[in-house]
Amino acid sequence: MGSVSTEEKTERPSSTAENPMPVRTVAVKVAQWIDRLGAVWVEGQITQMNVRPGTRTAFLVLRDTAADMSLSVTCDPALLRDSAVPLQEGSRVVVYGKLSFFTGRGTVSLRVTEIRPVGIGELLARIERLKALLAAEGLFDPRLKRPIPFLPNRIGLITGRASAAEHDVVTVATQRWPAVRFEIRNTAVQGPTAVPQMLEAIAALDANPDVDVIVLARGGGSVEDLLPFSDETLCRAIVSAKTPIVSAIGHEPDNPLSDYVADLRAATPTDAAKRIVPDAAAEAALLDELRERAAAALRGWVDRESRALHQLRSRPVLADPLRLLDQRYDEAERLRTAARRAIEHLLIHESTAARHLREKVAALGPAATLARGYAVVQKVTGKDREVVRSIEDASAGSQLRIRVADGAITAAALGTQSLGPRKESDPR
Structure with a gap:
């Protein structure tokens, strides 16, 4: 921002409690400041249209697609009648105009001179560009996906009020696991208020420590109806949430970007209920099967160990533990007898040799x-x-x-x- 010039400082009138500004002065200065903005291009969604026959001005309300903010718009009724694409409430448009401040009522209005409807092709192209941007940031990386709990303590459900999606998720989940509990937030799922309401619902459910998983559910719809689920703000909120989020948007044939950033993508709300809630009957059958398998494995182990013990007990060393000692004793006796015989034979041999030597010595000695x-x-x-x-x-x-x-x-x-x-x- 540039610095305030000396001329602006000298033109700025002083205002005190003793010397207040008149309303007209403030209104004129606001009008002058707004007029400096000049003409701008603005994108939004038409939420109200008021075209009175015989009048030269049509009144519109243009709402932001990602925030709960709106702007009053005025234009020539001919712009609406001559549009190549029929404009109605809910249409997304890009307008060109200039802001005006009406000093008499103290209101701001955008006077537009050109209105361009945003076509399906352009919307899809914007979604593709946003998809490429989010992918480049790594928001689609499977390593960022949080695991879905096997049996959630409480399921947060964000969907339209009294919608088929809500009925499908609650009914199927209750049938599969009767004790399942839900924390339901009914929001708009299309239109300009959908994104702000869903953001608020995600924040509230994510802050609830009892909610283990959040389901974002809606039935099928056109590309325009599903635009809120490809909103950048909503996608980033899904990624930054600490609670796992399931995107269950039933649609054909395009995928909204919430499917890519969510921790789990379900084809339909019914599919979401099946994937986050286990089937009690199937789990009971699985427990019975595992119990039978465990019992069979235990019986098999006991049988194997019994056979092994029987084989060990039938071995000679265990059937007659002293047999080996007896065999060793007999062998020791044989060795002792053989040693005694060898010693006696050696003594006899040596005695004979000694006698012979004595005889030789005696024969050779002087006495003989x-x-x-x-x-x-x-x-x-x-x-x-x-x-x-x-x-x-x-x-x-x-x-x-x-x-x-x-x-x-x-x-x-x-x-x-x-x-x-x-x-x-x-x-x-």
């Missing part, structure tokens, strides 16, 4: 030699004794000790006698 008549001659010199091996070891007169088999003889050498050279065969 002495027993055969041999003697050992020792020269006694003081306390020392030396074996005489040669005649040179015992000179004449030497004291000798002669050992025989049964004792020793003391003697003296009288002399020596040489036997000559010893032969190789001499046993000495």
